[in-house]
Amino acid sequence: MNKVKTQLNFKALFKNPYVQFILFGLVLSTLPLLSIQFSFIKSAYITTVGVALIYAIAALGLNLLLGWSGLISLGTAGFMGLASYISAYLTVDMGLPFEVALLAAILVPTFIGILVGLVSLKIEGLYLAIATLAVSEILRKTFEEFDQFTGAFSGKSAKFPQLFGMFQLDRGSTYWLIVFILILVMLITYNMVNGQIGRALNAMRGSEAAAQAMGVNLLKYRLVAFALATIFASVAGVLYVHFIRYSYPSSWTLKLSLDFLAMIVIGGLRSIYGTVLGAFIVFAVPDLFLKQIPYFSQLSYTLNGILIILVIMFYPNGIVMIFKDIRLWVLKLLKKGDRNHVK
Amino acid sequence: MSTFVQILLRSLESGSVYALAALGIIVIYRTSNITNFAQGAVGMFNTYVVTFLVIQAGFPLWLAILGGVGTAILMGFTIDYLVIRHTKKVSPVAKQIITLGLIMVVLGLAPMFFGVDPLNLPRLIPDGNVNILGANLSYNGLFNIVFGFTLMFILFYILQNTKVGLAVRTTASNEYTARLMGVPTKTVTLGAWALAAVLGLLAGVMIAPTTSVNLNLMDVVQVNALIACVFGGFQTFYGPILGAYIIGISRNMLLYYYDSVWGGQILYVLILIFLIFRPYGLIGKKVVKKV
Amino acid sequence: MLNENEVLKIEHLSIQFGGLKAVDDLSFSIRKNEIYGLIGPNGAGKTTVFNCITQFYKPNKGTIEFRLKNGGSTNLVDHKVHEIIRLGLVRTFQNVELIRELSVLDNVMIGAHIDFKASMLEQALKLPRARKEEKALREEAEEILRRLDIYDRKDMLVWGQPYGILKKVELARTLMCRPSLIILDEPAAGLNDVETLQLAQLIRRIRDKFDCSVLLVEHDMRLVMDVCDRICAISFGRFLAEGSAKEIQVNPLVQEAYLGSKEEEHA
Numbered sequence: 057m058n059k060v061k062t063q064l065n066f067k068a069l070f071k072n073p074y075v076q077f078i079l080f081g082l083v084l085s086t087l088p089l090l091s092i093q094f095s096f097i098k099s100a101y102i103t104t105v106g107v108a109l110i111y112a113i114a115a116l117g118l119n120l121l122l123g124w125s126g127l128i129s130l131g132t133a134g135f136m137g138l139a140s141y142i143s144a145y146l147t148v149d150m151g152l153p154f155e156v157a158l159l160a161a162i163l164v165p166t167f168i169g170i171l172v173g174l175v176s177l178k179i180e181g182l183y184l185a186i187a188t189l190a191v192s193e194i195l196r197k198t199f200e201e202f203d204q205f206t207g208a209f210s211g212k213s214a215k216f217p218q219l220f221g222m223f224q225l226d227r228g229s230t231y232w233l234i235v236f237i238l239i240l241v242m243l244i245t246y247n248m249v250n251g252q253i254g255r256a257l258n259a260m261r262g263s264e265a266a267a268q269a270m271g272v273n274l275l276k277y278r279l280v281a282f283a284l285a286t287i288f289a290s291v292a293g294v295l296y297v298h299f300i301r302y303s304y305p306s307s308w309t310l311k312l313s314l315d316f317l318a319m320i321v322i323g324g325l326r327s328i329y330g331t332v333l334g335a336f337i338v339f340a341v342p343d344l345f346l347k348q349i350p351y352f353s354q355l356s357y358t359l360n361g362i363l364i365i366l367v368i369m370f371y372p373n374g375i376v377m378i379f380k381d382i383r384l385w386v387l388k389l390l391k392k393g394d395r396n397h398v399k
Numbered sequence: 400m401s402t403f404v405q406i407l408l409r410s411l412e413s414g415s416v417y418a419l420a421a422l423g424i425i426v427i428y429r430t431s432n433i434t435n436f437a438q439g440a441v442g443m444f445n446t447y448v449v450t451f452l453v454i455q456a457g458f459p460l461w462l463a464i465l466g467g468v469g470t471a472i473l474m475g476f477t478i479d480y481l482v483i484r485h486t487k488k489v490s491p492v493a494k495q496i497i498t499l500g501l502i503m504v505v506l507g508l509a510p511m512f513f514g515v516d517p518l519n520l521p522r523l524i525p526d527g528n529v530n531i532l533g534a535n536l537s538y539n540g541l542f543n544i545v546f547g548f549t550l551m552f553i554l555f556y557i558l559q560n561t562k563v564g565l566a567v568r569t570t571a572s573n574e575y576t577a578r579l580m581g582v583p584t585k586t587v588t589l590g591a592w593a594l595a596a597v598l599g600l601l602a603g604v605m606i607a608p609t610t611s612v613n614l615n616l617m618d619v620v621q622v623n624a625l626i627a628c629v630f631g632g633f634q635t636f637y638g639p640i641l642g643a644y645i646i647g648i649s650r651n652m653l654l655y656y657y658d659s660v661w662g663g664q665i666l667y668v669l670i671l672i673f674l675i676f677r678p679y680g681l682i683g684k685k686v687v688k689k690v
Numbered sequence: 691m692l693n694e695n696e697v698l699k700i701e702h703l704s705i706q707f708g709g710l711k712a713v714d715d716l717s718f719s720i721r722k723n724e725i726y727g728l729i730g731p732n733g734a735g736k737t738t739v740f741n742c743i744t745q746f747y748k749p750n751k752g753t754i755e756f757r758l759k760n761g762g763s764t765n766l767v768d769h770k771v772h773e774i775i776r777l778g779l780v781r782t783f784q785n786v787e788l789i790r791e792l793s794v795l796d797n798v799m800i801g802a803h804i805d806f807k808a809s810m811l812e813q814a815l816k817l818p819r820a821r822k823e824e825k826a827l828r829e830e831a832e833e834i835l836r837r838l839d840i841y842d843r844k845d846m847l848v849w850g851q852p853y854g855i856l857k858k859v860e861l862a863r864t865l866m867c868r869p870s871l872i873i874l875d876e877p878a879a880g881l882n883d884v885e886t887l888q889l890a891q892l893i894r895r896i897r898d899k900f901d902c903s904v905l906l907v908e909h910d911m912r913l914v915m916d917v918c919d920r921i922c923a924i925s926f927g928r929f930l931a932e933g934s935a936k937e938i939q940v941n942p943l944v945q946e947a948y949l950g951s952k953e954e955e956h957a
Contacts (some may be wrong), residue, residue, distance in 0.1 A: 126492050128499075130436075175671045179678045182434055185495060186625045190667040193622050201660050247816045251824055252806040258789050259800050266787035269744065270863070271775040271804040281809070310618070314503055321496060326791070353482075355511070361503030365482055368493050368500070 062204040073246060080329075081239035084109070088228035099227075104343045106231045106299055109238050110292045112335035115319040116245050116328065117288025122317070123325035124249055125281040126261030127181045131172075131188030132289050132316045134195035135165040137308025139293030141199065141206050144214035144303055154217040156296070162290040169286035170279060177278040184282065186248050192310060199305035214297045230299050237295065241288060248284075249326070259279055313359075315339065318360040322367055324374025333376050401533030406651050408536045408544070412605075415646025419602040420624035421631070421639040422551065422619075423595035428633055430584075430591040431483055433494045434656025437501035439621025441478075442599025443614065444505045445471040447513045449604055450520045450612045458525055464604055475593035483592065484585070495525035505616060517611035520604065543605050550601070551640060552597040558636060565592070619663075623650070630670050632683025642681060646670075692755045692763045695721050697871050697903045698779075703752035705742055711766045712738040713749070713927040716760070721870065722757075725897055725904045729911070729938075731948055735927035737784065740875055742903075744781050745771040758854035759870060776804050778870040784879060786856045794840065794859050797848055798831040801866030827866075832860045837899065838892070854885050861896065871903045872896070878910040881942040886910065890917040915939065923947065 068074055087105055091097040114136055121127050139161040146157035156341060168191070176187035199206045206212055216225045217233065248254055256277050259267035264274060297303045317339055323334020342356040367374060420438055427435045445467045452463035478501065486494055522539040529536050558564035569577040570587045578584045602620055610616065623646050624639075631642030646666065654662035674680075692699050699719035705712050713735045720726040730736050741747040743754055745766060754766040759778050765870060768775065774780075780801075788797050805827060806813075808820035831886045835841040838858050843851065848859060857877060864872050874893070891914055897904055908914045915935040923930040923938055925947040931938060938944055 105682050122492070122496075126490070128492060128495055130499075153752075172671070175675055178675075181492065182495070183629060183674075185434070185436070186629050187671060189622055190626055190671070193619075194664040195669055197661070197664050244814045248810075248814050251813045251816075251820065252803060252808075253810060253813060255567055255796060255800045256803055258792055258796075259803075262789035262791070263783075263787035265746065266783065266789075266800075268746070268771045269775065269781050269783075269787075271772050271867075272801050273772045305473040311506065314718070317496060317499055318503065321500075355507060358504050358507030358511075360507075361507060364500030364503065368489060368497055369482070369485060372489075372493070 074243065077239055077242050077246070080242075084235045084238075085232050088231055090243040097226045101344065102227060102231050103300070104130050106234050107296070108335045108340035109234050109332070110295045110299065111239055111316070111319065111339055112332045113241050113295070114289040114292035114322075115316050115331045115335055116241055117285035117292075118316050119320040119325065119327075119331050120245065120249070120257070120288075121281045123320060123327075124254060124257040124261065125278065127177075127278060127281060128185040128317075129188045129282065129285055130185055130310060130313045131169070131192045131310045132197075132285070133310065133312035134188075134192035135169060135286050135289040136293035136296065137199060137303065137305075137314075138165045138168075138195055139290035140214075140297035140308075141212055143294040144297045145205055147298075148212075148214055154219060158294050160289075162287055164281055165290045165293075166286045170283055173279045173282040179274055181278070184278075189310075192313060196305065196309065198282055199308060206303075206305070207242065209305060211302050214295075214301050214303070216301065217298045227299075230295075234295050234299065237291065238332075241291070242332075245328055246304040249328075253277075253280065304354075309399055313355045315360070318364050320374075321364050322360070322375055324376035325372070327374060328374045330374045330376030334374070337375065402655075404532045404534035405536075406655050407648065408531065408534055408540065410648040410651040411544045411547075411644070412540045412647075412671065413651065414644035415543055416602045416605045416620055417627055418547060418551065418640045418643035419598045419605075420620050421627040421643045422554070422636070423598035423602075424624055424628055425633065425636055425639045426567075426591045426598075427595050428628070430567065430574075430588050431479075431494075432491060432574075433498060434625075435498045435595065436495065436621070436625075437478075437498040437505065438595060438599050438624065439617030440502040440505040440597050441471070442472055442603040442620070443612075445596065445600040446603030446607050446612055446616060447518070449511055449600070450518045450607065451513055454518060460521060464523075464600075467600050467604065468597055472593040474500050475596035476570065476589060477615065478596075479589045479592040479640040483588070493644035501502050509614060517613040520607040520612050522608040523604075529547045532561065539608070547605075554555070556639070574576035623647075626667065626670055629674065630680055632680030634679070634683045638680060645681075692757055693719070697722055697757040698905070699753075699755040700739075700743070701753050701755070703739065703742060703749055703754065705738060705747055705749045705751075711927055713742065716752075716857065716924065716927065718922045718929070718930050718932060720903055720905055723897060723901065723903055725893060725906065725917055727906045727908060727914040727921040728924065729908055729914050729921055730924040730930075734925050734947075736909075736924065737875060738927070739924070740781070740873060742838070743873065744774055744779070745769060757870065758937055761956045775867055775869075778938045779873070780864040780867055780869040780871075781873045782857075782864060782873045782875055782877065786853070786860055788848045788856060788859060788863075791845055791847070793845050794851070794855075795828070795831055795835065795844040798835060798857045798862045798866060799827065801863035802827045802831065805869060831862070831866060834865050835921065838862050853880050854888075856894070857881070857889070861892070865896070865900055868900070869902050873903060873905040875907050876909055877906070878908060878913040883912070886913050887916075889913065893917050 088102055091099045114132055118129065118132050121129055142164055143157040143161040146152045146160055147154060172187050172191050173184070174245060176183040200208055216227065216230050218224045256267065256272045259270060259272055260274060260277055268274060319334035319338045320331055322337055323332070324330020338360055371377065402544050420442065423438050424435050427433055448470045449463045449467035452458040452466050453460055458466065482497060486497065524537070524539040524542055527538040529538060531543055558567060566582045566587050569580065569582050570584045574584055603617060606620060607616060624643065627642035628639040630646065631638030631640065650663055650666050652665055657665065696719045701717045703716045708895060716739065728736055728739060738747065742749045743766060749767060755762050755763050756766050756777060756779060763840055764777065766779070769777065789800070806823060808817070808823050812820040832841060832844060835844050838861065840858050840862070843855065848856065851859070864918045877889060881889060893904055894917060896902070906914060906918060918935060920932065921935060921938045922932045923941070930943045930947055931941045933941070
């Protein structure tokens with residue numbers, strides 16, 4: 057009797073979303089250990105998976121904006137790049153601690169983002185896409201031309217982070233930092249989308265009129281969504297530059313912003329795990345497995361584009377729904393089998 | 400004085416390029432209710448086709464351009480027929496995402512067909528200059544300006560004074576009513592996508608000789624054309640054109656007289672500030688939404 | 691100024707679009723705990739009046755005085771559209787504006803948007819205050835669903851629910867803010883006779899149980915005549931008549947407006 061009860065409790069525990077997030081994080085953090093144990097997991101995989109997870113952080117922000125709020129930004133890569141340069145400049149050139157650089161690298165892009173949002177979000181959501189496109193052009197030019205700050209085309213280098221001025225991280229431990237922050241961001245996103253903020257964003261996307269009638273200040277919540285997207289992108293930018301330890305203008309093009317879009321649309325709009333899945337599909341899978349096939353790096357871009365269009369047209373909730381759909385389908389088949397059996 | 404005229408003439412040339420691209424965007428926006436972010440990418444691809452026909456197949460340029468017009472029309476048809484037509488129930492935001500997906504498709508396909516090296520497209524009129532008020536302008540530049548104006552004049556004449564134009568305008572003002580009134584809205588939309596692709600190609604062919612034909616050929620054009628639409632207002636056909644020429648002129652003026660590196664970026668900031676005061680653009684009016 | 695027993699008073703309301711006067715010098719007032727009907731033939735400007743009250747449109751002229759919960763009053767024209775609900779005035783929509791991707795309960799919770807006191811940071815970190823608040827309001831929403839007999843559907847998606855249920859969910863959403871005046875935009879549209887009858891009962895029940903007034907903007911005469919205490923008829927944006935259902939039914943001006951429009955339809 058007692059045994060059954062503990063079993064049930066275990067089941068309930070695993071159903072708790074917070075426990076699931078933490079378990080997910082634990083699974084991800086085994087990668088560096090595995091790469092020591094098993095030779096077929098190359099240590100280069102850590103870099104690829106780490107970058108995919110960093111992209112997933114920025115993509116989660118974009119998902120808050122596009123998936124939940126129905127607004128498009130083409131500035132994700134630009135803001136991410138800006139944060140990476142700021143953090144590199146502050147830690148390397150100014151010798152400031154990592155934590156201070158992180159804070160500054162979040163505040164500056166977010167401030168710019170809010171200014172852009174104030175101008176473009178007053179009228180209609182559509183204007184944000186165009187305004188952020190203009191901003192990403194301005195930022196791209198800045199990265200290329202403002203060489204005291206960005207090192208122009210030769211890029212800007214940075215070091216692995218040093219936490220609290222004491223703990224110097226290496227690649228493996230920076231990877232763990234990335235996993236930790238990703239899980240934190242997932243938790244925060246989960247809390248927000250399942251509460252008042254998430255409902256307001258949902259209402260705004262579903263019906264602007266109803267949202268307003270229920271007291272949702274459209275400008276405020278559009279700004280909130282865009283600011284969150286910028287904050288997440290900035291965090292990702294800081295992690296990127298301290299993990300890869302380089303930032304080039306060519307890393308932050310419109311192409312990357314479109315990749316973020318692909319991640320969330322293909323992975324699953326309004327799905328937290330879908331976003332991470334999307335980051336793997338769009339970035340990690342081609343990089344790990346498909347790069348060997350000739351022409352593939354170009355073709356993968358085309359495929360992502362086609363996948364975006366197909367998903368929007370035929371499977372609007374994204375690939376993450378496949379698991380659920382397959383389960384439903386299997387259950388249906390089983391049920392049918394049962395009924396036949398009874399007959 | 401002559402420098403000023405020189406810059407003005409150059410600006411009219413780049414203004415024509417932006418205006419053609421902007422017209423393509425606005426035609427699609429008004430008939431399909433989609434902000435087409437892939438306008439530049441499609442134009443880039445077809446400019447590659449023209450360049451390829453000239454360099455690899457040895458076509459004369461005019462014939463190559465005709466070939467490019469052909470593939471542009473084909474591409475426009477394909478996009479509408481295979482994708483856009485089936486998105487009636489999809490939200491406007493999702494439609495925009497589709498055009499962003501189209502950019503990815505085109506950006507991935509172009510290098511497979513045409514390689515990764517930048518190519519050079521010759522000018523339509525190879526040499527010769529004309530002197531206007533002490534300013535030098537190439538025959539080719541003059542041709543571009545005149546061609547841009549003429550083409551837009553013809554298109555506006557068709558839009559305002561012919562049955563086809565009426566069908567387009569009715570579709571633009573209310574697609575549903577237009578269909579009830581017997582306007583073949585599907586054909587109008589199909590035509591709009593083809594027209595937009597051709598306009599994109601022409602913009603590409605005009606700008607290509609000044610740089611090289613590469614994947615980023617139309618990036619600046621695309622951004623400026625979209626901003627021209629915002630600046631001029633999405634509600635009329637001529638607002639974005641006006642916006643495009645103003646952007647062309649002020650961009651070059653800023654680049655020459657103010658700062659040769661940051662002029663273009665400063666212009667974007669100025670336009671963003673302008674929108675604070677006139678959020679619906681130069682010509683645009685506030686639209687009362689029905690609740 | 692508002693009289694003692696009035697919750698809403700519209701005076702000399704006018705709005706025009708282009709050259710067209712959609713509402714022209716309209717005045718009427720609604721009393722406490724009253725179900726008030728605003729009727730008129732198609733295109734009479736009913737929905738425009740409605741949108742002026744809720745500030746989706748800004749009227750060109752006129753005042754809309756509204757009784758606040760503390761007993762004072764305010765001119766609605768001075769408020770932004772998203773502030774209206776905070777005053778205790780809430781609306782429904784002609785075509786049911788619900789969020790398809792959310793559950794019934796979450797849709798009702800959107801109506802509690804203004805009741806949240808916890809800051810965004812508290813919510814992001816799910817601090818105790820945010821958690822308590824969410825739980826309390828969720829229970830309140832469940833209670834409302836129970837009262838409207840749709841509690842068993844609370845966890846279902848709104849998408850795919852029958853029309854009658856959707857109307858109830860929208861009503862439930864308006865009740866979350868404890869309104870003093872609910873305005874319903876053509877609630878009978880799309881309902882059959884039986885459903886309309888049930889709706890009439892429901893509206894009365896809501897008025898009694900939730901202690902509020904109801905303004906009904908309606909094209910459907912069955913519902914209006916059945917449920918309204920007083921009715922105001924308008925035509926082409928102008929005031930025609932005001933009175934009880936019986937008075938309105940026999941009023942020659944109203945008959946002419948309705949029959950006149952019928953004749954035009956036939957022509």
